[in-house]
Amino acid sequence: xxxxxxxxxxxxxxxxxxxxxxxxxxxxxxxxxxxxxxxxxxxxxxxxxxxxxxxxxxxxxxxxxxxxxxxxxxxxxxxxxxxxxxxxxxxxxxxxxxxxxxxxxxxxxxxxxxxxxxxxxxxxxxxxxxxxxxxxxxxxxxxxxxxxxxxxxxxxxxxxxxxxxxxxxxxxxxxxxxxxxxxxxxxxxxxxxxxxxxxxxxxxxxxxxxxxxx
Numbered sequence: 327x328x329x330x331x332x333x334x335x336x337x338x339x340x341x342x343x344x345x346x347x348x349x350x351x352x353x354x355x356x357x358x359x360x361x362x363x364x365x366x367x368x369x370x371x372x373x374x375x376x377x378x379x380x381x382x383x384x385x386x387x388x389x390x391x392x393x394x395x396x397x398x399x400x401x402x403x404x405x406x407x408x409x410x411x412x413x414x415x416x417x418x419x420x421x422x423x424x425x426x427x428x429x430x431x432x433x434x435x436x437x438x439x440x441x442x443x444x445x446x447x448x449x450x451x452x453x454x455x456x457x458x459x460x461x462x463x464x465x466x467x468x469x470x471x472x473x474x475x476x477x478x479x480x481x482x483x484x485x486x487x488x489x490x491x492x493x494x495x496x497x498x499x500x501x502x503x504x505x506x507x508x509x510x511x512x513x514x515x516x517x518x519x520x521x522x523x524x525x526x527x528x529x530x531x532x533x534x535x536x537x538x539x540x
Contacts, residue, residue, distance in 0.1 A: 328405040330432035331379065332398050335386035339379045343372035352385050384431035392423040395436070402433040411444070418443040418525070425521035442511035442522050447530075448537045455508035459538055463505035466495055470506075471535050479528050481520050488519070509538045 334355055341358050342351060345367050353361065387395065396411075396419050403410055411419060419426070419440055430436045437444070451459065473487050485499075492502040506519045510531065516522060523531050 328402070330402055330434045331383045332386050332390060332395075332433070334390070335379070335383040338386065339382050342382075343374070344368055352382060380431050384429070387427050387430055387432075387436070390427075392420050392427075395423055395427060396420045399433050399436060403437075415444055422517070422521075422525040425517040425525070428517070438515055439517060441513060442516055443525060445512065447533060449510070449512040449534055451508055451512040451538075452514075454514050455512050458504040458508040460505075463502075464538060466491065466502060467505060467509060467535050468539050471532060471539070474528065474532060474535075479524070481524060484520050484523055505538075509534050 337355060338353060338358070341353075345362065350357075350361075390398075396416050399419070400410055400416070422440060422443055423436075426436050426439050430439065442449075470488065470491055473491070474484075477483050477487055488502055488506065489499050492499050495502075503519050507514065507516055507522075510516075510519060510522045510526065517525075526534070
């Protein structure tokens with residue numbers, strides 16, 4: 327856990343170094359116990375491959391229970407000497423895990439993507455996010471705010487509102503997503519802006535937009 331790999335992924339990888347079950351690279355602890363026999367032990371020397379371990383870790387993260395992932399992240403933070411998640415942060419992390427673990431390969435990658443729910447207002451923008459919040463973009467976000475105040479809070483509706491506003495200004499959706507991401511998260515590595523809006527909820531989303539309106 328210290329390096330940010332889930333324990334099941336590390337056990338899977340270490341078992342695969344000296345033993346095999348046909349061509350199966352990914353397996354659970356239960357499958358390893360069920361499949362193991364001495365005939366599968368390799369005679370050739372093993373070579374540790376971090377890239378393979380990381381890819382395998384991503385496969386385990388994709389299928390792990392959300393609560394187990396939060397517990398694993400808490401353990402990783404403790405071993406890394408970082409502050410533990412508070413109760414509300416852990417609950418928010420578990421709620422958002424559906425969009426955080428997508429394509430994530432390690433615990434640190436999940437934590438980085440989750441910064442939008444771990445940070446407190448006012449959100450601190452990194453340099454790239456600050457560049458996305460120019461005067462024109464701030465003005466468009468101000469136009470977006472009243473439309474969000476009464477909108478149905480579901481993905482299709484939110485995406486439709488943002489897309490329509492972008493088109494009204496002659497922009498593609500991505501051009502408006504960048505300043506919106508900057509306002510909500512303060513960084514560029516995040517889930518989709520619509521997943522963030524759903525996780526944060528209407529009130530918090532509007533407050534973060536108001537913070538960058540000036």
